[in-house]
Every structure is written in C-alpha cells, then in structure tokens.
Amino acid sequence: MTRLRVIIWEMEKIVSLQKSALKEISAAKDLDELEGLRRKYFSKKSGELAKIIKDLPKLEPEKRREVGQLVNQAKVEVEKALEEKSSQLSAPSSQLDWLDITAPGIPTPEGHLHLITQAIREISGIFERIGFVRRRYPEVETDWYTFEGLNMPKNHPARDEWETFFITDNIVLTPHTSSGQLREMERGQLPIRMINISRCARRQSDISHVPIHYEFEGLLIDKNVSISHLKGVLTHFAQEFFGPERKIRLRPYDFRFTEPSFEIDVICHLCQGKGCRFCESGWTELGGAGMVHPKVLENGGIDPKEYSGFAFGWGVERTYLMKSNVNIPDIRLIYKNDIRFLKQF
Numbered sequence: 001m002t003r004l005r006v007i008i009w010e011m012e013k014i015v016s017l018q019k020s021a022l023k024e025i026s027a028a029k030d031l032d033e034l035e036g037l038r039r040k041y042f043s044k045k046s047g048e049l050a051k052i053i054k055d056l057p058k059l060e061p062e063k064r065r066e067v068g069q070l071v072n073q074a075k076v077e078v079e080k081a082l083e084e085k086s087s088q089l090s091a092p093s094s095q096l097d098w099l100d101i102t103a104p105g106i107p108t109p110e111g112h113l114h115l116i117t118q119a120i121r122e123i124s125g126i127f128e129r130i131g132f133v134r135r136r137y138p139e140v141e142t143d144w145y146t147f148e149g150l151n152m153p154k155n156h157p158a159r160d161e162w163e164t165f166f167i168t169d170n171i172v173l174t175p176h177t178s179s180g181q182l183r184e185m186e187r188g189q190l191p192i193r194m195i196n197i198s199r200c201a202r203r204q205s206d207i208s209h210v211p212i213h214y215e216f217e218g219l220l221i222d223k224n225v226s227i228s229h230l231k232g233v234l235t236h237f238a239q240e241f242f243g244p245e246r247k248i249r250l251r252p253y254d255f256r257f258t259e260p261s262f263e264i265d266v267i268c269h270l271c272q273g274k275g276c277r278f279c280e281s282g283w284t285e286l287g288g289a290g291m292v293h294p295k296v297l298e299n300g301g302i303d304p305k306e307y308s309g310f311a312f313g314w315g316v317e318r319t320y321l322m323k324s325n326v327n328i329p330d331i332r333l334i335y336k337n338d339i340r341f342l343k344q345f
C-alpha cells in the first residue's frame with residue numbers, strides 16, 4: 001500500500017467509526033447500553049477509537065498529524081454525543097421524547113349535583129321567585145312541633161299515618177316538614193312566606209317510599225288569605241316544575257292541622273288524564289294542603305281572627321319522579337349511589 005492510500009484508509013476508518021458510534025449512541029435505550037458504547041469506543045485496552053489514538057505515535061510524523069487531527073475531532077464529537085445522550089436518559093426530561101404537548105388533552109370527567117339536590121334547588125327557586133323564603137327546621141324534633149301543636153294530641157289515630165321513629169316518648173325523627181310551621185310562626189314576623197325543605201324519616205321502604213326522604217312545606221300567613229291564593233300558588237308551582245300542560249286539582253281530604261284540607265293531584269304524565277294502568281283515574285297524587293287550622297295559628301301565637309293562611313307539603317323525590325321526562329321505576333334507586341344510574345341525570 002502506498003503511503004497516501006494508507007492515510008486514506010485510516011481516515012475512512014475513522015470517519016466510519018465516528019458515524020456508527022453516533023448512530024448507536026442516538027439509538028441507545030438506557031444508561032447501561034450507553035456505558036457499553038463508551039467502552040466499545042474508548043476503553044483503554046480495546047476501545048476502537050482509543051486504539052487509533054494510542055497507536056498515533058507509531059505513525060510517521062505527517063501521517064500522524066492528519067490522522068491525529070481527524071481522530072481527535074471524532075473523539076470530541078463522540079464524547080459530546082455520549083454526554084448529551086447520558087443527560088437525556090437520566091433526566092426526567094427523558095420522558096419528553098413521547099410527550100407531545102400539542103396533542104389534545106384527556107378531558108377530566110365532570111361531576112354534577114345529585115338529582116335530588118338539583119330538584120331541591122329547582123323547587124326552592126320556583127317559590128323564591130314569588131316571594132317565599134327558604135328555611136330548614138330541625139330533623140330531630142319534639143312531639144309538640146311534630147304532632148301536638150299541629151292539633152294531633154297524643155293517642156290520636158291520625159298519627160298512625162306518619163309511621164314515626166320515636167327517639168324517646170317526646171322526641172322524634174321528624175316525619176314531615178309541617179313541624180316547621182309553628183317554629184316559623186314563633187319567629188313572630190308576619191306576613192309569613194316560608195318554604196321549608198328538609199329531611200324527614202318514616203318507617204317505610206318500598207318502590208315508592210324511602211325511610212329518609214326530603215319534603216318541602218309551604219306556609220303563607222297574611223290578612224285575607226283564601227283558598228284561591230292557595231290554588232294560584234300550587235298551579236304556579238305545577239306549571240313551572242312539570243310544564244304548562246300539567247293541570248292540577250284539589251280533592252277534599254282530612255288533615256288535623258288544616259281546615260278545609262285537600263289532596264293535590266296533577267294530571268298523569270303517561271295518559272294526560274285519560275286514565276291508564278299507572279294512574280287509573282287520569283290523575284296522580286302529589287301531596288297535601290289546606291287552610292291553616294285556627295288552633296294551629298293560636299299555638300303559633302297568631303290571632304286567627306286577624307290572620308289566615310294556607311299550607312302545603314309533600315316529598316321531593318315523589319315530585320321529581322312525576323316529571324314527564326323522568327322514568328325511574330323504584331324510588332330507592334335514587335339513594336343507592338350507583339354512579340351508572342346517577343350519571344343519567
């Protein structure tokens with residue numbers, strides 16, 4: 001081989017070593033592999049670039065200069081690549097390889113209020129817009145506010161309907177929000193326009209009852225209040241909550257704390273009043289109402305000769321289930337807390 005060809009051969013070898021070193025380094029997947037490559041090219045004994053550097057003194061001076069220059073340049077490049085790759089693999093930013101900050105994000109699942117919380121807000125909103133004030137009275141209550149003061153003396157058979165949990169002879173888990181009526185009257189601020197929404201308990205559990213449910217109680221007391229005011233407020237509520245096509249009717253009934261008393265029916269959402277298997281009569285029952293009994297007004301410290309009023313009250317869950325677009329076959333599903341069910345509302 002002529003001198004020139006030897007130099008060219010050496011130089012080609014260096015260039016191709018540098019090329020393959022850079023390629024291997026950039027493909028290295030971890031620090032161990034990178035360390036292997038460092039040894040392959042630079043270990044004192046067998047490193048491929050190290051060997052050429054070590055043998056430089058054996059070359060003739062001119063050859064040494066050219067080959068030396070090239071091999072040093074290759075050494076600098078390869079070492080730089082090793083260093084860069086090493087910091088890339090060890091820094092947390094190594095994860096940036098796969099991180100594409102321009103890719104669309106994964107949307108966080110969005111929660112929503114429980115359907116009964118939504119219903120309570122809707123109901124209180126409807127009454128608040130016509131001047132009623134939201135209240136919440138005790139859920140553990142005395143016999144007086146729950147029964148006796150509402151004209152249901154001890155041992156009166158009417159009490160049976162309330163399926164009450166007694167804590168002691170005198171303390172109950174309130175079975176209805178009517179227990180808030182006297183408490184509201186005792187505030188001594190007339191006129192009264194209250195909407196009391198809170199939790200009630202009864203010894204009942206079947207497809208249309210849960211042991212703990214929410215009720216809302218309206219109470220309006222002022223001068224010259226009549227049944228037509230009651231009917232107007234109830235119609236307003238029914239049309240806002242159920243839709244303008246859902247008529248209501250008042251049916252005579254008996255409650256001890258109102259006189260006269262009514263049950264309120266709303267036209268059935270399934271048959272629109274024609275009568276079907278669900279409602280039979282074309283109407284479904286919403287709840288109770290009536291003109292506040294003079295004795296109850298007296299118990300609340302209000303003069304029945306000067307003031308009169310009406311009251312109404314019924315369950316939030318039941319009312320919600322009677323919306324036309326809601327089809328829940330068992331009221332207890334509402335409180336099972338199954339996300340698959342609740343998600344739908």
Ligand code: DAH
Binds near residue numbers: 217261287290
């Ligand atoms: N509290 C009654 C119940 O739980 C419903 C009721 C009837 C409330 C008549 C009233 C009313 O305010 O006037 O069945």
